[in-house]
Amino acid sequence: MTDLALPDEPNVPSTADEQPAPGAENSPLLLWAQEARQAAAVAQSIARTSFAGALKGKPEEVTAVILAGSELGLKPMAALKSIDIIQGTPALRSHAMRGLVLAAGHEIELVDSSAEHCVMRGRRRGSETWQEVAWTIERAAQLGLTGKQQWKTQPQTMLVARATGELCRLIAADVLHGMPYAAEEIEGTAHAEVVNDRPPPRPLSVAALTAAQPDA
Numbered sequence: 001m002t003d004l005a006l007p008d009e010p011n012v013p014s015t016a017d018e019q020p021a022p023g024a025e026n027s028p029l030l031l032w033a034q035e036a037r038q039a040a041a042v043a044q045s046i047a048r049t050s051f052a053g054a055l056k057g058k059p060e061e062v063t064a065v066i067l068a069g070s071e072l073g074l075k076p077m078a079a080l081k082s083i084d085i086i087q088g089t090p091a092l093r094s095h096a097m098r099g100l101v102l103a104a105g106h107e108i109e110l111v112d113s114s115a116e117h118c119v120m121r122g123r124r125r126g127s128e129t130w131q132e133v134a135w136t137i138e139r140a141a142q143l144g145l146t147g148k149q150q151w152k153t154q155p156q157t158m159l160v161a162r163a164t165g166e167l168c169r170l171i172a173a174d175v176l177h178g179m180p181y182a183a184e185e186i187e188g189t190a191h192a193e194v195v196n197d198r199p200p201p202r203p204l205s206v207a208a209l210t211a212a213q214p215d216a
Helices: 028-046 050-055 059-071 076-080 094-103 137-142 149-153 155-176 183-187 206-210
Strands: 083-086 089-092 107-113 117-123 131-136
Touching (some): 050 059, 059 083, 083 183, 089 183, 094 155, 107 155, 117 155, 131 137, 131 155, 149 155
Antiparallel strands (some): 083 089, 107 117, 117 131
16 A cells, blocks of 8 residues: 655745734635645645546646635545546536535435436425426437437436536535536546436435446
8 A cells, every 4th residue: 555655844944024914824815825735745645646546646636626625625535536627627526516415404315217317306404495307318418418428328327417416506506616517517427326227216325326236
């Protein structure tokens, strides 16, 4: 297993001009800058390991993911497994998006799901009003999505991801901050989600959606 050796902080002499103004020590910008320096130090080590995944050898990208995840309440390693950078845009994977919305106390249910359609509903914490979204393979075809490889091989999973993104934006945009789109919506790649054919209505469970299908 690869050891994580954190680099020493550079020994840069400080001057009086570099000292924060009285009362500025707790300013949001200064605190964020301190967090960014710490994230960059950690990222240097993580970027050398397989834990960085596609970001291996890219400490600046790892730093950005750690900082973005921190704003969503994700710890560094969770952020690396939950956020993708696609064409320069950070995006949450759909399972992480659901997890954040559920953790905030809102409700999400998978009403019906198949290779042809997906119906999901959700409501904000404390609300009695449910919001429902539906994605069909016809709708995906109209947007030119079904020609992509993941839509050909995992249409049910991709429909769930699309419904997830739309529903989470509808009921809990405040939870998502600057990452309102699921990674699957941008790149069209499913991330470790397998959904059984035509399950009965049930509360949405990340464990259930990520479980391997039984052998035929």
